[in-house]
Amino acid sequence: MSAYSNAMSRYFGFSGRSTRAQFWYYHLVLLGLAVVGIIIDAAISGGQPLVSALIVIAHYIPSLAITVRRLHDADISGWMALLCLVPGIGVIAFILYGCLASTPGPNRFGHGDQVAPYSTGRAPTAASLPSAASNLDRLDKLASLRASGAISDDEFQRMKSEVLAIGAR
Structure with missing residues (x-):
């Protein structure tokens, strides 16, 4: 849960680095929230995506930011996160980005010691x-x-x- 709260506290934070654990734990919590939103939508609005849509909209920027920071952790330009928006290869890019190894020590995007406790x-x-x-x-x-x-x-x-x-x- 700390990875999720960390990501949300850095809502517009596209600089710096995020580890694999932070990336995946954040998205795991987001998946749980989306499932809860879908269940609430089914119960109150007959399946119309009201609550789940709000959850997705509220998490769009932090999801993009943590993906950019994840790429930074692997010493890759954050612009590569745009590949996640391409139909067909977006899911593959998302999974690959989440699996990339961290750059040990400092790189051009920050110090490796900022992420060492998680790694x-x-x-x-x-x-x-x-x-x-x-x-x-x-x-x-x-x-x-x-x-x-x-x-x-x-x-x-x-x-x-x-x-x-x-x-x-």
Whole structure:
């Protein structure tokens, strides 16, 4: 659910990167919402797509944005997302984009460390930040990870406490 909320909080955010997990979890939640919308439509309007149409319209821009960020994560121009709109090959392009491997480390679209917590499946710790960095640099790095959505506010607070504890020694 955090991948969905992350994507929705970056509604018009076409810059940066999104991992495979973020891409697929967002679309899984969107599929669930669409099914619920179809069920509601069948119950209240005899199958006329009212609620489901609103769901699709509300999610059009975030879906396009997360697809562009997914392409950025693979170091591909976001303009390639337009292939998803071509009848016949659009579904194939969508699936391929979702399966592309992430570019390790930074690329021309952003830093790989912004997406590392999702790609490794583990939350970062204060110790995982570069050891050569000063505490101020570590706190700046944590703030940028939180701003990008790579870590939650709770993770940010926990890691900030760890950094401050390390600095107190």
